[in-house]
Amino acid sequence: MEQKRKFLFLYLTTGAGHISTARVMRDCIQKLNPDAEIVMVNGFDKKNIWGQYIFEHGYYMSTNVYHGMFALAYDMGMNRFWQSATIKLLYPHTTWYLKKIIEKENPTDIVSFHFALSPYLYDIVKKSGKKINLSVMVTDPFTVPHFWFYDKRLDYLVYSEQAKKTGMSLGVPENQIKIVPFALNPKYQIPFTKDDVVELKKKHGFDLDKKTLLMVGGGDGIPGAIEIINKCISKKAKFSVAVICGHDKAKQKYLEGIKALNPKLDLHVFGFVNYLDELVKLSDCVVMKAGPATLIEVLTCKKPVIICRYIHNQEKGNMLFAVNNKVGYFIQKPKAIYEKVEELLYDEHFDEKMEKTFAALKIDTDTDKTARILLEKKSF
Incomplete structure (x- = not known):
């Protein structure tokens, strides 16, 4: 036996x-x-x-x-x-x-x-x-x-x-x-439609008529998040912004204060979440660090990424994978990140371009x- x-x-x-x-x-x-x-x-x-x-x-x-x-x-x-x-x-x-x-x-x-x-x-x-x-x-x-x-x-x-x-x-x-x-966590492999995105936006309180930028950096949040938010405020961004702070309670509290002082910015602040898949799916673009798990999760959901940082050499290959496959960009300065986000989200052919680009990307999960x-x- x-x-x-x-x-x-x-x-x-x-x-x-x-x-x-x-x-x-x-x-x-x-x-x-x-x-x-x-x-x-x-x-x-x-x-x-x-x-x-x-x-x-x-x-x-x-x-x-x-x-x-x-x-x-x-x-x-x-x-x-x-x-x-x-x-x-x-x-x-x-x-x-x-x-x-x-x-x-x-x-x-x-x-x-x-x-x-x-x-x-x-x-x-x-x-x-x-x-x-x-x-x-x-x-x-x-x-x-x-x-x-x-x-x-x-x-x-x-x-x-x-x-x-x-x-x-x-x-x-x-x-x-x-x-x-x-x-890969199976949650990210579940197909979703435009109607599903609408329902997710309703569930989490996002404006249904706006594009959404998601910023995520793993358990400890994302570097440069506050600077990017300030740029969104000064430029009167027309898109929604979601920031996941992870375990960084100080940053979360600070951003919640910014949200209260700037009600015109559709800002959503989260701590550590167990429903990241839902936030990824309702977003249109993701600013992130180059952690392998989160990168593959986001790309599996067919969302373009802007990588703001990678860990010395160890995560360089992750960044190059996204950039070389034309589903991501490596940009470090908050001002340049904001400009790229605007360029992507305000492009009237954005959805069409992303659909074609991701159709060519093969990730075995x-x-x-x-x-x-x-x-x-x-x-x-």
């Missing part, structure tokens, strides 16, 4: 992309195999001070506060010496904790959704004597940090040929790297394929 499948999904809270991908894959596997059990665990416990400092707190500070610090850390992390040094620093506590989790959960399969956890898994499992399938889900689609492919003995799931070539150039055998569809690859691995 075949053993019941039990998956251990390991993630870190460095950005929302890792855990959101894990959740999508969890739901997909359980849809295809209702008997499968999936346990999701943060690979760093609270006592892993160095791990949290480097990868969790350090990531937040370097990407949202001290941007130059991330560029330095990223470039160092591309070097094998610094990768090995980091692994050795975190080895004692991380291996102890992961070993403890694996012994407790006794999984048939382990999937790592973060490169900082993957290098420890092969040796832990080998020493345990257990037969466990090991896989790494690479959540950076195009320009992939080399740290992802540190251990050449693991199986990797990647989103693009570019990512696969990176892994092979670092010594991972070709047969251990599979290109899979983007892991059949996440069931990825779930099947994991489920088809031998169950010991």
